[in-house]
Amino acid sequence: MNKPWHAENKMPSKATLEQRIQWHREHQLHCACREAPKSLAAARPDLFAPAKYRRTSPSA
Numbered sequence: 001m002n003k004p005w006h007a008e009n010k011m012p013s014k015a016t017l018e019q020r021i022q023w024h025r026e027h028q029l030h031c032a033c034r035e036a037p038k039s040l041a042a043a044r045p046d047l048f049a050p051a052k053y054r055r056t057s058p059s060a
């Protein structure tokens, strides 16, 4: 867990959906203590798109 990052980046107590999305986007760049909630990833699959969610067509 990236404690310094968390200390510098607290989630607002009344975060909006957009704020939560932004927070988790930054979070996944700096820390991997937990993944973004599925509801956020589902809301913005283009922004999160972890490999396991990404559907790539197999080559032939």
Ligand SMILES: [Zn+2]
Binding pocket: 001, 002, 006, 027, 031, 032, 033, 034
């Ligand atoms: Zn973290």
